[in-house]
Amino acid sequence: MLTLFHHPLFATCRFIRLVFGEYGEEIALIEEKPWTRRKEFLALNPAGTLPVLLAEGDVPIVGAMTIAEYLDETRGVLKRDRRLFAEDPMDRAEIRRLVDWYLTKTESEVSRHLVRERVLKPLMPEALGGGSPDSGAIRAARSNIRQHMKYTNWLAGTRHWLAGARITYADLAAAASISVLDYLGEVDWRDHPAAREWYTRVKSRPSFRPLLSDRVRGLSPVSHYADLDF
Amino acid sequence: MLTLFHHPLFATCRFIRLVFGEYGEEIALIEEKPWTRRKEFLALNPAGTLPVLLAEGDVPIVGAMTIAEYLDETRGVLKRDRRLFAEDPMDRAEIRRLVDWYLTKTESEVSRHLVRERVLKPLMPEALGGGSPDSGAIRAARSNIRQHMKYTNWLAGTRHWLAGARITYADLAAAASISVLDYLGEVDWRDHPAAREWYTRVKSRPSFRPLLSDRVRGLSPVSHYADLDF
CATH class of the missing domain: 1.20.1050.10 (Glutathione S-transferase Yfyf (Class Pi); Chain A, domain 2)
Structure with a gap:
């Protein structure tokens, strides 16, 4: 299983979680607070930004679109009409x-x-x-x-x-x-x-479900947030 | 010949000019001042950002990396060892x-x-x-x-x-x-x-030469700017 360093309220990280969800591939999530500039995290990504995917062989792939392109090249191309990218x-x-x-x-x-x-x-x-x-x-x-x-x-x-x-x-x-x-x-x-x-x-x-149960400390979502018929 | 809307001192635009230069393909350049929010330009790119490439059929391709990916898919893959991107x-x-x-x-x-x-x-x-x-x-x-x-x-x-x-x-x-x-x-x-x-x-x-002769009004480059042995 691959690992994603993420923050639950960063759109860039949510995007990658949705891609994995759509492709039906489980990932391990590690919540990172990039403003703490944790040494081990900076070793993976000297830019200190999220998301970072630990891909096959624990190689770090940095940045939302770069991860999405990598997932298209290694998964998407095999998905036929479930591919989330185009051919042309x-x-x-x-x-x-x-x-x-x-x-x-x-x-x-x-x-x-x-x-x-x-x-x-x-x-x-x-x-x-x-x-x-x-x-x-x-x-x-x-x-x-x-x-x-x-x-x-x-x-x-x-x-x-x-x-x-x-x-x-x-x-x-x-x-x-x-x-x-x-x-x-x-x-x-x-x-x-x-x-x-x-x-x-x-x-x-179904790929959206995990995002709808995300909660951050000190701030609950608005009442309709997880409501599918809002 | 394709057309690039650019500004001479925007790194994102210079990057695309270098890519075309490396592939030996001439382009027409139109200097755009995005802060004027020119109507015809916003019709091509509602984000109002540079660069924008008018590609085949005058279809606008927006943004430096998006243009670079497009050029790789339509040119780079044919360039063998002169390709500016990798296979893996x-x-x-x-x-x-x-x-x-x-x-x-x-x-x-x-x-x-x-x-x-x-x-x-x-x-x-x-x-x-x-x-x-x-x-x-x-x-x-x-x-x-x-x-x-x-x-x-x-x-x-x-x-x-x-x-x-x-x-x-x-x-x-x-x-x-x-x-x-x-x-x-x-x-x-x-x-x-x-x-x-x-x-x-x-x-x-050679792809760099046009950039070394760029000048913007009111501000000359430092003396070593175009010097190849600085």
Whole structure:
């Protein structure tokens, strides 16, 4: 069984857990607090970022998209119509664009700030950056959410799955990203019916179940978080 | 001929120009100022980021690594020992890790800030974020450079090319990133002899020539920038 170093509320880590879930492969999870800069973890990934997969032979594979590409090359290609990636280079580029949108753009404009201010800072020692949440950073992140939900709503209303006719990495990355915001009660679903219908579909998949039972210390999810008919 | 929307001092764009150069394929360049949020450009890439490649059939391919993957799938696989990527999934993961290091980590910790403060802000209208450079941001970025040069020096001293025995995307991404800092005179080469020897090797390749004649308005490169024996 392979091992994933992860944090339960990082979208990048949730994305990889979903990929393993879809492929029906169990993994061992180790929760890492990257801000502690643990020596043994930095030896695996000098960048100190999550996720890190210990792959075959305990070789560390670093970063969400790099792990996803590795899993496609070593698993996906054998999955036929259950493959989460496309065959055609243009279709692959579109899937990669969307994964990058949710795991880099949404992350840097919205999720990273909300998770840091609302989840991590209250738990972190002051010397490592802990303390009271910065309400300005929370406000800025919240004002960006709408744009990302609007785009998701547009994609979900235009295509059956976000990158086309089949479920792909794009859906798993987007759902991973949005699920973190949903845990925090930051998503206003009323204005985005197509996104809501699509998210319900992803959320109902067996691969999603472990994410719906994730809990972080000091902060329970909103009441509808694990509800499949919200 | 394909078209690349780029900015001459963005490492992500330089990386793609190097890839085309190595494969001996000419491209048309269109310089884009993404902060103007030009409507026609946003239609190609709603994220408003660079680089964007207009590929076959004028389909936009968005983002440096996504373009690099596309070029590998449509060109690289045919290049045999001139391919800039590896065959083995683990080797591919290591190349992707390093590309991400230089184009995401170095970018967000160093290059983005120095380019914004020293190159773009003096040229940008105040309404779009222009104005005097923020000396605090410059200082913070500068204090991060050393770590990236130290890591590059370690890689270059341990391996012949940064990801192993052959030149790959990892070298082109790293050299693209460092070349921007070198243009700005921000690299102290004396302390990093292995990185210097490696960079001289990359810089001497024909694919690098167009980058060495790049100039941005209002800011000439340091005197050794285009010198192959610096």
